[in-house]
Amino acid sequence: MQKAAIERNNETIAAQLTPVGRETVQDRVYSELRRALIGGLFEPNQVLTIRGLADALVTSTMPVREALGRLITEKALEALPNRSVRVPPITLERIDDLLRARSLIEGEAIALAATRMSPRQIASIEAMLGEWDEMRALKHKKDIDREATLNQSFHFEIYRCCGSAVLIPMIESLWLQSGPCIRVAIYAFSDAGEVDTAHYHRRIVAALAKQDAQAAREALVADISRPFAFLRDKLQSAAAKDQT
Amino acid sequence: MQKAAIERNNETIAAQLTPVGRETVQDRVYSELRRALIGGLFEPNQVLTIRGLADALVTSTMPVREALGRLITEKALEALPNRSVRVPPITLERIDDLLRARSLIEGEAIALAATRMSPRQIASIEAMLGEWDEMRALKHKKDIDREATLNQSFHFEIYRCCGSAVLIPMIESLWLQSGPCIRVAIYAFSDAGEVDTAHYHRRIVAALAKQDAQAAREALVADISRPFAFLRDKLQSAAAKDQT
DNA sequence: TCAAAGCAAGTGTGATCACAAATCAATAAT
DNA sequence: ATTATTGATTTGTGATCACACTTGCTTTGA
Numbered sequence: 161m162q163k164a165a166i167e168r169n170n171e172t173i174a175a176q177l178t179p180v181g182r183e184t185v186q187d188r189v190y191s192e193l194r195r196a197l198i199g200g201l202f203e204p205n206q207v208l209t210i211r212g213l214a215d216a217l218v219t220s221t222m223p224v225r226e227a228l229g230r231l232i233t234e235k236a237l238e239a240l241p242n243r244s245v246r247v248p249p250i251t252l253e254r255i256d257d258l259l260r261a262r263s264l265i266e267g268e269a270i271a272l273a274a275t276r277m278s279p280r281q282i283a284s285i286e287a288m289l290g291e292w293d294e295m296r297a298l299k300h301k302k303d304i305d306r307e308a309t310l311n312q313s314f315h316f317e318i319y320r321c322c323g324s325a326v327l328i329p330m331i332e333s334l335w336l337q338s339g340p341c342i343r344v345a346i347y348a349f350s351d352a353g354e355v356d357t358a359h360y361h362r363r364i365v366a367a368l369a370k371q372d373a374q375a376a377r378e379a380l381v382a383d384i385s386r387p388f389a390f391l392r393d394k395l396q397s398a399a400a401k402d403q404t
Numbered sequence: 405m406q407k408a409a410i411e412r413n414n415e416t417i418a419a420q421l422t423p424v425g426r427e428t429v430q431d432r433v434y435s436e437l438r439r440a441l442i443g444g445l446f447e448p449n450q451v452l453t454i455r456g457l458a459d460a461l462v463t464s465t466m467p468v469r470e471a472l473g474r475l476i477t478e479k480a481l482e483a484l485p486n487r488s489v490r491v492p493p494i495t496l497e498r499i500d501d502l503l504r505a506r507s508l509i510e511g512e513a514i515a516l517a518a519t520r521m522s523p524r525q526i527a528s529i530e531a532m533l534g535e536w537d538e539m540r541a542l543k544h545k546k547d548i549d550r551e552a553t554l555n556q557s558f559h560f561e562i563y564r565c566c567g568s569a570v571l572i573p574m575i576e577s578l579w580l581q582s583g584p585c586i587r588v589a590i591y592a593f594s595d596a597g598e599v600d601t602a603h604y605h606r607r608i609v610a611a612l613a614k615q616d617a618q619a620a621r622e623a624l625v626a627d628i629s630r631p632f633a634f635l636r637d638k639l640q641s642a643a644a645k646d647q648t
Numbered sequence: 649t650c651a652a653a654g655c656a657a658g659t660g661t662g663a664t665c666a667c668a669a670a671t672c673a674a675t676a677a678t
Numbered sequence: 679a680t681t682a683t684t685g686a687t688t689t690g691t692g693a694t695c696a697c698a699c700t701t702g703c704t705t706t707g708a
Contacts, residue, residue, distance in 0.1 A: 212659095225661085
């Protein structure tokens with residue numbers, strides 16, 4: 161019987177090949193819309209139509225409508241009574257609300273992560289920080305998209321270590337909801353002369369390295385509060401000017 | 405010009421008629437599945453098929469698949485690699501994970517509510533408590549479904565006062581996820597001789613009446629911990645017996 | 649000139665069909 | 679007797695169509 165030989169052969173093949181995966185069209189549409197949303201490609205109040213998106217993404221309406229439905233249940237999009245869907249407007253209350261929820265949940269996640277991260281994982285984060293500085297020094301602080309992506313990886317790399325399968329999807333949902341707001345703030349940042357965001361991330365990493373959960377939570381809250389506070393001021397002054 | 409008369413006439417009509425609403429089939433399917441899930445009608449690990457549900461709900465597959473997609477993104481259901489969907493299994497890690505997340509988020513919600521509830525709202529909650537006792541005394545503690553529904557209204561009536569449009573959907577998602585677990589625990593409760601759940605709710609109401617946010621949070625955590633702890637013990641002993 | 653009715657283009661929703669993948673049962677081969 | 683293979687049924691996915699509702703514009707009537 162050559163069964164063992166066949167088995168061995170299969171194993172060597174399996175070792176060489178990488179799984180191809182079976183992502184559906186709907187999943188791709190969903191990911192793409194997510195990316196666009198947290199990347200701030202859609203602006204608040206913009207209405208999205210199924211057929212319009214389907215044309216833009218070169219598919220039929222079916223995957224788009226299901227992806228939109230999913231995004232609506234995550235509150236990343238909003239279903240109007242007219243049955244049209246739009247990206248939610250930015251209001252002062254919503255900003256405060258989002259910041260509070262993010263501080264609470266991401267704070268808890270990083271506190272958990274602080275007690276669980278292995279030295280290897282911390283090293284990985286630190287390496288990320290270095291790569292970041294490099295990019296920042298090189299590109300004269302203008303590649304906002306790359307910066308945002310790196311920021312996202314940085315945070316979620318940490319959150320993944322919290323060991324909670326419940327918290328992480330919630331955090332993703334929160335990023336999705338605050339994506340458009342944040343992006344507005346970041347663009348405003350880059351106009352208004354940049355603050356040293358690297359400093360905040362270094363504080364986070366330092367706290368994690370010391371396994372100091374409380375310090376990590378505080379550093380994180382300071383980090384995510386910045387754009388929200390900025391946006392808040394901007395909105396407030398705009399409202400004040402609007403009233404005069 | 406009889407414009408004013410017409411206007412008046414329309415107003416009287418509007419006063420008499422109640423808006424008919426335009427709930428879609430998909431929404432009804434979604435609500436029904438939600439109800440079934442947090443009511444524990446589906447058991448953990450059960451797989452659900454689109455066509456099966458469509459037949460049971462007497463619609464076509466289309467509303468069902470979209471409702472399922474929404475429930476999957478909320479983690480109320482789980483998409484297997486085979487593309488079939490099932491209600492998530494109960495594991496020890498998941499129980500602890502859910503309890504932690506619920507304590508954190510619902511705790512924050514009730515702490516916020518404690519500082520914001522009007523006397524009128526508190527009275528409404530207290531009335532609810534009384535109605536509860538009545539039912540409990542009358543029906544010889546056997547109507548589990550009614551009890552669960554009342555419990556749900558009680559909690560969400562409070563959460564609604566927290567004034568956060570972000571936290572509440574998250575709490576709903578958490579209830580959806582822990583629904584099947586909880587229901588298992590509750591059934592076990594009713595076998596194992598009932599604990600006095602009313603006591604915990606009275607503690608919550610008392611704390612809210614005193615506007616004591618910290619006490620409210622603690623009372624709430626104690627309340628929601630009970631079924632989780634019960635289920636946890638049950639699972640652990642089952643695992644221990646399984647190993648022998 | 650202006651407001652209201654009517655029309656046309658656009659949009660979301662649900663049903664149905666086609667197809668590929670998975671599951672299961674029965675049959676065949678060792 | 680047990681494993682492998684084939685075939686039939688079931689299932690999810692995507693496309694397309696029909697229909698109802700909305701929206702914006704044109705036309706009509708005062």
